[in-house]
Amino acid sequence: xxxxxxxxxxxxxxxxxxxxxxxxxxxxxxxxxxxxxxxxxxxxxxxxxxxxxxxxxxxxxxxxxxxxxxxxxxxxxxxxxxxxxxxxxxxxxxxxxxxxxxxxxxxxxxx
Amino acid sequence: xxxxxxxxxxxxxxxxxxxxxxxxxxxxxxxxxxxxxxxxxxxxxxxxxxxxxxxxxxxxxxxxxxxxxxxxxxxxxxxxxxxxxxxxxxxxxxxxxxxxxxxxxxxxxxxxxxxxxxxxxxxxxxxx
Amino acid sequence: xxxxxxxxxxxxxxxxxxxxxxxxxxxxxxxxxxxxxxxxxxxxxxxxxxxxxxxxxxxxxxxxxxxxxxxxxxxxxxxxxxxxxxxxxxxxxxxxxxxxxxxxxxxxxxxxxxxxxxxxxxxxxxxxxxxxxxxxxxxxxxxxxxxxxxxxxxxxxxxxxxxxxxxxxxxxxxxxxxxxxxxxxxxxxxxxxxxxxxxxxxxxxxxxxxxxxxxxxxxxxxxxxxxxxxxxxxxxxxxxxxxxxxx
Numbered sequence: 001x002x003x004x005x006x007x008x009x010x011x012x013x014x015x016x017x018x019x020x021x022x023x024x025x026x027x028x029x030x031x032x033x034x035x036x037x038x039x040x041x042x043x044x045x046x047x048x049x050x051x052x053x054x055x056x057x058x059x060x061x062x063x064x065x066x067x068x069x070x071x072x073x074x075x076x077x078x079x080x081x082x083x084x085x086x087x088x089x090x091x092x093x094x095x096x097x098x099x100x101x102x103x104x105x106x107x108x109x110x111x
Numbered sequence: 112x113x114x115x116x117x118x119x120x121x122x123x124x125x126x127x128x129x130x131x132x133x134x135x136x137x138x139x140x141x142x143x144x145x146x147x148x149x150x151x152x153x154x155x156x157x158x159x160x161x162x163x164x165x166x167x168x169x170x171x172x173x174x175x176x177x178x179x180x181x182x183x184x185x186x187x188x189x190x191x192x193x194x195x196x197x198x199x200x201x202x203x204x205x206x207x208x209x210x211x212x213x214x215x216x217x218x219x220x221x222x223x224x225x226x227x228x229x230x231x232x233x234x235x236x237x238x239x
Numbered sequence: 240x241x242x243x244x245x246x247x248x249x250x251x252x253x254x255x256x257x258x259x260x261x262x263x264x265x266x267x268x269x270x271x272x273x274x275x276x277x278x279x280x281x282x283x284x285x286x287x288x289x290x291x292x293x294x295x296x297x298x299x300x301x302x303x304x305x306x307x308x309x310x311x312x313x314x315x316x317x318x319x320x321x322x323x324x325x326x327x328x329x330x331x332x333x334x335x336x337x338x339x340x341x342x343x344x345x346x347x348x349x350x351x352x353x354x355x356x357x358x359x360x361x362x363x364x365x366x367x368x369x370x371x372x373x374x375x376x377x378x379x380x381x382x383x384x385x386x387x388x389x390x391x392x393x394x395x396x397x398x399x400x401x402x403x404x405x406x407x408x409x410x411x412x413x414x415x416x417x418x419x420x421x422x423x424x425x426x427x428x429x430x431x432x433x434x435x436x437x438x439x440x441x442x443x444x445x446x447x448x449x450x451x452x453x454x455x456x457x458x459x460x461x462x463x464x465x466x467x468x469x470x471x472x473x474x475x476x477x478x479x480x481x482x483x484x485x486x
Contacts, residue, residue, distance in 0.1 A: 067145050
C-alpha cells in the first residue's frame with residue numbers, strides 16, 4: 001500500500017476546524033443577532049475600508065476559506081458514512097468550497 | 112465439517128442504533144451549517160464589492176425574519192462544533208510539560224479562553 | 240424460587256442453518272455473576288452445542304468479546320446485576336463474519352495487525368558491547384497506555400468505519416503502530432507508513448471515538464489515530480517540501 005496524499009486535504013480541514021470553532025459563532029452573533037436587533041451597525045464605509053486593506057483582505061479570505069474547506073471535507077466524509085460515496089459527491093463537496101473561495105477572492109480583489 | 116462464515120449486512124441507518132452514533136452524526140452535520148454560513152459571508156463580500164446600496168441590501172436580508180432564523184440555526188450548530196472540537200483537542204495533541212502530562216481540562220480551558228478573547232476582539236472591531 | 244435471567248443468544252450452525260437466529264435460555268441470577276458465568280451455566284447444564292470463546296475470566300486475555308444488548312463488551316466484564324430485570328441479548332462481535340454461534344472469524348484482523356510491523360525496528364544496529372537500550376520513565380510514559388491492548392476487538396465492533404469498509408486497518412492495529420512509533424528505542428515510523436498512513440490506514444477514521452469508549456483497557460485508540468494523522472501529515476509535507484532530508 002502507498003502512503004496517501006490525504007494530508008493535502010486533511011491539514012487544511014484541521015486548521016479550518018479550529019478557525020471555524022473560534023470565529024464563526026461570534027460572526028453569526030454579529031450578523032444574525034446584534035445587527036438585526038440594532039445593537040450594532042456595519043456601515044459600508046468602515047467595512048469597505050477594512051476590505052480595501054491588504055491585511056484585511058487576507059483576514060476576510062481566511063475567515064471564509066478555512067471553514068469552507070473544513071465543511072467540504074467533513075460533508076464528503078459524512079456522505080460516505082451515509083452510503084453516498086463516489087466521485088460525484090467528492091466533486092460536489094470540494095467543488096462547492098472551491099467556488100466559494102474563488103468568488104470570495106474575486107470579490108475581495110474588486111474592493 | 113465445512114465452514115460457511117455468515118457476513119452480516121450493515122444497514123444504512125446504522126447511526127440510529129445507538130445514541131453515541133446519533134451524537135456523532137449531529138456533530139458531523141454541524142459542517143453543513145458552517146458551510147451555509149460561509150456561503151452567506153461570501154454573498155456579503157460580493158455585495159460589499161458591488162457598492163453601498165448592494166451592501167445595505169445584504170444587511171437588510173441578514174436582518175430579515177428568515178435570515179435571522181437561518182442564522183440562529185447555524186449559530187446553534189456552530190456552537191456545538193466549537194464545544195465538541197475543543198473537547199477532542201487534548202486527544203489529538205497531548206502535551207507534556209516538565210515531565211508531567213498536562214491535564215486535558217487545561218488544554219480545553221485554554222481553547223475556551225482563546226475563543227472568548229477572539230470573540231471579544233471581533234466584537235470590539237465590529238463596533239459593539 | 241430463585242431469580243433467573245433470560246438470555247437471547249444469536250445461534251448459527253453452518254452445517255444446518257442458512258441464517259443466524261435467536262435462541263432463548265434461562266440461567267440463575269447471582270449478584271456476583273458475569274454474562275460469561277451465565278453462558279457457562281447454559282453450556283454446562285442446558286445446551287452443550289453453544290459455542291463461544293473465553294479464557295481468563297478476568298478481562299486480560301481478550302477472548303470473550305461479544306455484543307451484549309447492542310454494546311461490544313467482554314462477557315467476563317459484564318455483570319448480570321447491571322442487566323437486572325432486562326432480557327440480555329447476546330450476539331457475536333459486529334463487523335466480523337460469524338464462524339459459529341458467538342465465534343467470529345478474526346483472520347482479517349490478524350493480517351492487519353501484522354501488517355503494521357508491531358515490533359521494534361531500531362536505528363542501525365548498535366554493537367552488543369554497547370549494552371542494552373536505555374529508557375527513562377518519561378520516555379516510557381509517552382507510549383505505555385498503547386501497550387495495554389489485549390486484542391479483544393471490541394473497538395472494531397464499535398467502529399462504524401470498520402462496518403463500512405472491510406479494508407480499514409482499524410483502531411487496535413493503528414494504536415499498536417503508534418505504540419512503536421512513540422517508543423524511543425524505535426526508528427521504524429517510515430517502514431510502517433506504507434500501511435499506517437495509507438488510505439485504509441488512519442485516513443479512513445473520522446474520529447467517532449466509539450473505539451475508545453468501549454476499550455476495556457483504556458488504550459484510547461482514537462487518540463492514537465488522531466496523533467498519527469497529525470504526525471503523518473507533517474511527515475508528508477516535510478517529504479514534499481524537503482525531499483531527501485532525513486525525517
